[in-house]
Amino acid sequence: MRESIRRRVARLLSASMNSLVTSFENSAPESLMAEAVREMDAVIEEARSELGRLLAQKHMAEKRLGEEKKRYEGLSEQIRVAVSLNRDDLAETGIAExxxxxxxxxxxxxxxxxxxxxxxxxxxxxxxxxxxxxxxRSEMAAYKKSQEKEGLSEAPAKASLDTKAEKAGSLFDRILENASGVPGRGMQTASAAKLAELEELSRKNAISERLAALKTDKT
Incomplete structure (x- = not known):
């Protein structure tokens, strides 16, 4: 696995929303938080792609291993027959194989x-x-709620919001680079709503499976 994935995972897991807001409270913190979540989605997708490649590689290796073991067993029988017929030359070829x-x-x-x-x-x-x-996401919701209570929620004009979003992206990359020495990168476009729905569905399924297993053990 490429070292870059490990590094990106490490710096994302160590990121703190509170520190981001404190350091850049005047630089569209909500947009900055959203950018952090998009970064998460991008790295998760990259890790899943790498995982898929590894699974395919493992499958091919397992298939080849099974074939070689089967071939080895078949040669054993063939060698036995060759020896019984005094065909040492054939037996030696089989043994070499x-x-x-x-x-x-x-x-x-x-x-x-x-x-x-x-x-x-x-x-x-x-x-x-x-x-x-x-x-x-939980911290995003809590921050947004607190800002709404204080009447400080981000509600600029569309052009201003776009500018702040772009700035948030570069700020987030700078934060990560300063914290870890690893340059950030631009975000890949993805359907955040669909990814969130998929993640939640998978999580609920895992919870249901674990609950079912506990009930089985109890009976």
């Missing part, structure tokens, strides 16, 4: 183990980012 397979199997096994380790890491990243995103 088995030795090649014996060298391949550990490599394939190591590849599968590596994929499993990275798969577990990526899944952990995705879960942690989703949790952090829920935290950010």
């Amino acid at each position: 088995q030795m090649d397979i014996e060298a391949i199997i550990p490599v394939l096994t190591a590849s599968i183990d590596e994929c499993l380790e990275k798969e577990k890491e990526l899944e952990g990243f995705i879960q942690a980012l989703q949790s952090k995103k829920r935290e950010m």
Whole structure:
């Protein structure tokens, strides 16, 4: 897995909405918070893409491993027959082939183990980012509510709002770069509503499955 994903996950998980608002309270904090959530969505999508690639790689390695083991067993029977017919030349060829397979199997096994380790890491990243995103959204809602009570909610003209949104994006990149030394990047366009709905659906399903498992254990 690329180091850049690890770094981006680390800096996003360490981000604090309170510190962002405190440091840039006059620079469209609501837009800045929204930009942080979009950054989360982009990194989650990137992690999911990497996870998909790893799953495909693991599947191919597992398939090849199964084929090689089956071929090894088939050669064993063929070698036995060759020996019984005093065809040592054929038996030697079969044995040499088995030795090649014996060298391949550990490599394939190591590849599968590596994929499993990275798969577990990526899944952990995705879960942690989703949790952090829920935290950010909660803080966004709380901040917006407090601003509305104070009559300070952001309600500029459309042109002004667009300008502030652009500024918020660059500020967020600067904050992340200053905090971690890692340059930020522009956001990918995505349907935030659809992604949020998908995330919530997946979370509810996981909760239902865990509850069902608890009920099964209890009976």
